[in-house]
Amino acid sequence: MKKETLHIIKVGGNIIDDDAKLDAFLHAFTALQGKKILVHGGGKLATSMADRLQIPQQMVNGRRITDKETLQVVTMVYAGLINKTIVARLQARSCHAIGLSGADGNVILAHKREGSGTDYGFAGDVDEVNRQLISTLLDQGLSIVMAPITHDARGQLLNTNADTIAQEMATALCTHYDVRLVFTFEKKGVLMDIADERSVIARIGPDAYTRLKAEQRIFAGMIPKLDNAFKAIAAGVSAVLLGRAEELEKLVAGETGTVITAS
Amino acid sequence: MKKETLHIIKVGGNIIDDDAKLDAFLHAFTALQGKKILVHGGGKLATSMADRLQIPQQMVNGRRITDKETLQVVTMVYAGLINKTIVARLQARSCHAIGLSGADGNVILAHKREGSGTDYGFAGDVDEVNRQLISTLLDQGLSIVMAPITHDARGQLLNTNADTIAQEMATALCTHYDVRLVFTFEKKGVLMDIADERSVIARIGPDAYTRLKAEQRIFAGMIPKLDNAFKAIAAGVSAVLLGRAEELEKLVAGETGTVITAS
Numbered sequence: 001m002k003k004e005t006l007h008i009i010k011v012g013g014n015i016i017d018d019d020a021k022l023d024a025f026l027h028a029f030t031a032l033q034g035k036k037i038l039v040h041g042g043g044k045l046a047t048s049m050a051d052r053l054q055i056p057q058q059m060v061n062g063r064r065i066t067d068k069e070t071l072q073v074v075t076m077v078y079a080g081l082i083n084k085t086i087v088a089r090l091q092a093r094s095c096h097a098i099g100l101s102g103a104d105g106n107v108i109l110a111h112k113r114e115g116s117g118t119d120y121g122f123a124g125d126v127d128e129v130n131r132q133l134i135s136t137l138l139d140q141g142l143s144i145v146m147a148p149i150t151h152d153a154r155g156q157l158l159n160t161n162a163d164t165i166a167q168e169m170a171t172a173l174c175t176h177y178d179v180r181l182v183f184t185f186e187k188k189g190v191l192m193d194i195a196d197e198r199s200v201i202a203r204i205g206p207d208a209y210t211r212l213k214a215e216q217r218i219f220a221g222m223i224p225k226l227d228n229a230f231k232a233i234a235a236g237v238s239a240v241l242l243g244r245a246e247e248l249e250k251l252v253a254g255e256t257g258t259v260i261t262a263s
Numbered sequence: 264m265k266k267e268t269l270h271i272i273k274v275g276g277n278i279i280d281d282d283a284k285l286d287a288f289l290h291a292f293t294a295l296q297g298k299k300i301l302v303h304g305g306g307k308l309a310t311s312m313a314d315r316l317q318i319p320q321q322m323v324n325g326r327r328i329t330d331k332e333t334l335q336v337v338t339m340v341y342a343g344l345i346n347k348t349i350v351a352r353l354q355a356r357s358c359h360a361i362g363l364s365g366a367d368g369n370v371i372l373a374h375k376r377e378g379s380g381t382d383y384g385f386a387g388d389v390d391e392v393n394r395q396l397i398s399t400l401l402d403q404g405l406s407i408v409m410a411p412i413t414h415d416a417r418g419q420l421l422n423t424n425a426d427t428i429a430q431e432m433a434t435a436l437c438t439h440y441d442v443r444l445v446f447t448f449e450k451k452g453v454l455m456d457i458a459d460e461r462s463v464i465a466r467i468g469p470d471a472y473t474r475l476k477a478e479q480r481i482f483a484g485m486i487p488k489l490d491n492a493f494k495a496i497a498a499g500v501s502a503v504l505l506g507r508a509e510e511l512e513k514l515v516a517g518e519t520g521t522v523i524t525a526s
Contacts, residue, residue: 053315105405
């Protein structure tokens with residue numbers, strides 16, 4: 001039986017921080033036919049809110065050290081301000097959106113990251129995605145807007161990387177749906193030369209990725225995102241695509257950006 | 264046909280701000296059998312967050328003047344921090360909660376309050392409650408946790424009084440459910456003498472309320488809450504009860520607090 005298509009789109013801070021760009025992106029997201037999930041980040045806004053509240057921020061390997069006060073900030077900014085702003089704007093476009101954190105309906109269960117050598121504080125690694133509730137909501141004609149906040153089912157909220165959430169949702173849902181996972185970010189795609197936007201790698205498989213990584217030719221900041229992308233394609237996600245949010249339509253159609261291949 | 268019972272419980276800032284009290288309240292809420300909705304405020308926390316962010320707050324007749332920056336604060340605090348904290352703690356108690364704002368799934372449609380003489384800014388008055396989606400979620404075994412943020416379906420989030428949200432939900436849902444609406448607050452019930460906790464009025468109907476109000480014997484801060492209570496009972500809500508959150512179980516059973524009567 002042919003599985004129904006589900007688009008999972010990750011959008012990052014460079015779009016969220018820019019009103020005009022966000023509107024254009026939400027226009028393109030609304031135009032996507034069928035079932036869809038939007039996963040958003042919002043790190044830049046969280047950092048500026050933490051600054052205003054004089055809560056010092058510390059990043060290790062691009063990940064935020066989430067102490068108790070920082071967890072409050074990211075919960076407010078991600079699950080509150082950004083999530084509800086996006087939902088209201090989608091509703092205005094007649095995209096019937098519902099915003100969730102991982103705690104809502106136990107949609108994403110996680111555990112506090114331990115023993116990695118670095119104490120990331122209240123950072124969560126995903127254990128399980130609640131496929132049944134997500135399917136029920138999608139079947140109601142709802143589009144889900146996911147904030148990168150999870151919980152441990154013991155009352156603790158956790159800060160979880162939005163790329164990872166998009167990958168975990170795609171991986172969990174791909175047995176039931178034909179999942180097309182799109183990571184949008186600042187660049188046109190995965191670049192051979194970070195300084196040259198024309199150097200987009202149109203298609204890349206795991207062997208080439210492993211080799212380029214070993215040769216240190218992949219920009220360090222891209223590695224967690226690409227690790228997530230390859231994890232998803234290996235798990236059976238139908239398509240994994242990377243590129244600029246401004247080109248969402250062409251990106252989804254495979255006409256621009258980078259296509260991740262399973263072999 | 265006998266309608267199914269739905270409890271709608273409003274909880275205010277005095278409980279939310281106190282960890283131990285909040286835990287005790289969530290324990291009692293979890294113990295309530297059947298379908299249930301929790302509507303929370305959080306004004307005190309919003310005020311202290313606004314102070315930290317140096318955003319001056321202005322109150323008129325107990326209502327917050329919601330300028331653009333204040334709307335961001337209440338969206339963060341209500342729909343983000345408080346809502347998700349409550350949801351995670353309920354999930355920890357195996358109460359399968361989902362947190363929503365009015366924008367989520369267009370659950371509560373409102374319009375910006377205009378022409379009242381006072382410019383309340385981004386304050387919303389409720390137009391419609393999405394009964395169908397609420398029923399669908401309740402039928403999934405979910406308990407709904409409502410933040411007092413609504414939207415106008417044109418992309419604008421709005422700050423809406425939590426007592427009003429509880430009343431509007433109760434009123435909209437009472438054709439389908441046997442709704443029991445409970446307003447919890449600092450006092451044991453409606454008091455004849457604000458200084459004397461023993462002066463609880465056990466039962467009060469619309470005529471007595473109108474008379475006491477005319478005689479200025481109702482504490483001014485209680486009037487919007489009581490107006491909501493009488494609106495709900497007049498609209499066909501089965502029971503409307505007021506009292507202390509610390510006594511939720513007895514309150515729901517009608518063993519303490521004030522019972523609002525339809526005539």
